[in-house]
Amino acid sequence: GESVGLHLPTLSVQEGDNSIINCAYSNSASDYFIWYKQESGKGPQFIIDIRSNMDKRQGQRVTVLLNKTVKHLSLQIAATQPGDSAVYFCAERTQGGSEKLVFGKGTKLTVNP
Amino acid sequence: EAEVAQSPRYKITEKSQAVAFWCDPISGHATLYWYRQILGQGPELLVQFQDESVVDDSQLPKDRFSAERLKGVDSTLKIQPAELGDSAMYLCASSSEPTTLKNIQYFGAGTRLSVL
Numbered sequence: 001g002e003s004v005g006l007h008l009p010t011l012s013v014q015e016g017d018n019s020i021i022n023c024a025y026s027n028s029a030s031d032y033f034i035w036y037k038q039e040s041g042k043g044p045q046f047i048i049d050i051r052s053n054m055d056k057r058q059g060q061r062v063t064v065l066l067n068k069t070v071k072h073l074s075l076q077i078a079a080t081q082p083g084d085s086a087v088y089f090c091a092e093r094t095q096g097g098s099e100k101l102v103f104g105k106g107t108k109l110t111v112n113p
Numbered sequence: 114e115a116e117v118a119q120s121p122r123y124k125i126t127e128k129s130q131a132v133a134f135w136c137d138p139i140s141g142h143a144t145l146y147w148y149r150q151i152l153g154q155g156p157e158l159l160v161q162f163q164d165e166s167v168v169d170d171s172q173l174p175k176d177r178f179s180a181e182r183l184k185g186v187d188s189t190l191k192i193q194p195a196e197l198g199d200s201a202m203y204l205c206a207s208s209s210e211p212t213t214l215k216n217i218q219y220f221g222a223g224t225r226l227s228v229l
Binding site: 032034036041042043044045046049051089091093100101103104105106 | 117119153154155156157158161169204206214215216217218219220221222223
């Protein structure tokens with residue numbers, strides 16, 4: 001069935017370092033993936049998305065990589081800042097089904113000054 | 114910047130009581146979602162509306178939960194009676210017409226429910 005999970009529940013980095021947050025998915029029929037950032041007490045905030053016909057997509061300080069061979073998704077944050085501290089979720093949508101997004105459990109990123 | 118509005122932000126209730134949450138999506142967004150998020154986990158879809166119609170409520174516990182979007186704009190999610198296990202964050206999200214290419218959902222700040 002559909003399943004989205006994360007390799008690491010927590011990640012701690014130094015300010016200015018690059019961060020890499022990983023996500024494994026199990027449904028090879030998923031055609032669309034999206035990353036969200038959730039700060040404490042707030043709703044998830046859209047970061048970046050990628051379609052399954054792409055391997056890489058870049059935004060402002062963020063890059064998403066998709067490896068369909070091993071069903072792996074990653075979010076790279078360049079020059080991590082204290083304001084990046086949050087929980088990051090990946091979500092997938094399965095082709096041919098409803099437009100439902102299935103979310104993983106999240107990775108908590110802590111940026112140390 | 115347009116936002117999804119939710120109220121109340123916090124709700125404390127006793128078990129067996131009724132509670133209701135309200136959501137106003139981003140103007141023009143036809144699709145509205147209600148999610149439940151248990152602490153430490155990702156959001157789980159409860160119900161999805163397209164305009165005023167329910168398109169997916171397969172994960173909605175229909176014996177106690179109900180949702181409506183009568184005019185295809187704002188929406189209400191109700192729980193009656195509330196149980197201890199219903200304590201969670203209830204998130205509302207909206208999107209413009211989902212396409213085969215994208216489905217960016219924009220979330221509100223949520224309602225934190227505590228059932229005592």
